[in-house]
Amino acid sequence: MNAMWSEARIKLSHRLAMHVRIDDGFFLRNRTPMVSFTFDDLPKSAVTNGARLLEEYGARGTFYVSGGEVGVDTPDWESGSAADVVDLYRRGHEIGCHTFSHIRLSTASRTQIKDEIERNGAFVQMPSGDYTMSSFAYLYGDVSITTKALLGGCFPICRGIWLGVNERYVDFTNLKAVPLERSFDHAQVLRILDKVTVSNGWVIFFTHDISEHPSPYGCKPSDLAWVVKAVLDRGIEILPIKNAAGKVRFS
Numbered sequence: 001m002n003a004m005w006s007e008a009r010i011k012l013s014h015r016l017a018m019h020v021r022i023d024d025g026f027f028l029r030n031r032t033p034m035v036s037f038t039f040d041d042l043p044k045s046a047v048t049n050g051a052r053l054l055e056e057y058g059a060r061g062t063f064y065v066s067g068g069e070v071g072v073d074t075p076d077w078e079s080g081s082a083a084d085v086v087d088l089y090r091r092g093h094e095i096g097c098h099t100f101s102h103i104r105l106s107t108a109s110r111t112q113i114k115d116e117i118e119r120n121g122a123f124v125q126m127p128s129g130d131y132t133m134s135s136f137a138y139l140y141g142d143v144s145i146t147t148k149a150l151l152g153g154c155f156p157i158c159r160g161i162w163l164g165v166n167e168r169y170v171d172f173t174n175l176k177a178v179p180l181e182r183s184f185d186h187a188q189v190l191r192i193l194d195k196v197t198v199s200n201g202w203v204i205f206f207t208h209d210i211s212e213h214p215s216p217y218g219c220k221p222s223d224l225a226w227v228v229k230a231v232l233d234r235g236i237e238i239l240p241i242k243n244a245a246g247k248v249r250f251s
Contacts, residue, residue, distance in 0.1 A: 027169050030247045033196045033236045036204045037061040037228070038159065038177070040098060040137055040217075042070055043077040043209035047084045049221045050210040051093055057228050059238035063088055064098040064137040064159075067123030076215035077208070082123075089126045094240035096135040097121070097155065105142045110150060117154055135159065135241045137206070138174070148173040157245045159204055165192060167201030172245070180207040180219050180227060189227055197234050202244055 037054060039046040042065050054061050063085075071081050089095055099105075100119035103112070117136075124133055136151050141161035151158050152173035164176035178192060196203050205227065209218030231238060239247070 028167060028200070028202065028248050030200060030202065030244075033200050033234075034202045034244045034247065035193075035196070035231045035236050035238050036202070036241050036244050037224075037238065038064060038096070038137065038204060038206045038241060039210075040064045040139075040206060040208050041066065041102070042080040042084065043211075043218065044080045044084070045077060045209045045211040045214075045218070046207075047080045047088060050207075050224065051088060051091065053210070053221060053225055053228065054093075054238070055091065057232060057238070059228070060092045060094070060240050062094040062096050062135065062241040064096040064135075065120070065124060066098040066100060066102040066139075067120045068101040070123075076217065077211070085124060086126060089131065094135070094242050095124050095126075095131070095133060096137055096159075096241065097124070097133045098137050098139060102139060104140060105138065105147045106144065110146075113147070113150060114154075135245070143174055157241055159206070159241065161206065165196050165199065165201045165203055167196070167199045170202075170248075175202075175204055177204040177206045180205050180224065182214050182216050182219055184219065184223070186223075186226070190230060193230055193234055193236065197236065202248060204241065 039050050039061060042063060065085055071079055073079050085095060097117060097120050099116040101116060103116060105113060121133060125131060134155060135157035136155040137159045143160055158173050159177055160174040162176050163178060166176050192203055207218055209215050210221055210224055212220055214220055
């Protein structure tokens with residue numbers, strides 16, 4: 001009973017966080033539609049297949065990294081290495097924060113969350129020695145009004161997993177996103193791209209591993225390529241999260 005109540009409380013907190021802003025929101029200023037591709041948890045296949053595929057189309061993505069999990073394989077995939085993080089940076093991809101230990105924010109204290117961010121920031125240091133992560137992705141979509149206020153004070157851009165297109169007034173403490181998971185709806189993706197083309201909005205796709213036999217949280221290289229091509233066929237620009245956010249704010 002306690003577990004059921006706890007889960008119900010978390011779900012209610014998530015829904016409230018989607019509809020309660022901690023600021024006045026932000027009106028999108030971009031004059032053309034945009035798409036960002038993001039990869040969570042640094043599976044090796046996201047580095048080798050996902051990044052390579054984007055680069056073949058002249059695009060770059062955002063990789064959300066948990067330093068404590070880098071190099072640690074999971075039942076679902078082989079993990080990328082610390083050298084992969086540096087290599088992605090050198091190739092022009094964005095490195096974002098996903099906490100250090102891949103913790104559930106709803107079970108962590110304010111002090112623990114801040115410590116996780118600091119540890120991850122120390123881990124993700126590029127050759128220049130001054131790389132600062134500017135975006136955060138909520139793990140499991142685990143977000144509340146409290147964590148929005150906390151993370152929004154640490155990062156100018158926070159991405160959630162609530163399905164939707166970012167258009168007109170948007171919440172930079174919990175940006176909407178579209179999953180590209182093993183059984184994603186291709187027709188839905190086309191409808192979303194058509195919608196963002198009309199509204200000059202911003203679509204953020206998220207996924208994990210990119211392999212011929214993906215986990216439930218990833219997709220095949222051919223499916224990712226299909227989405228990238230559908231984006232480019234509509235003349236939509238592909239940008240990492242931080243670059244897209246810059247156009248949204250300052251165009």
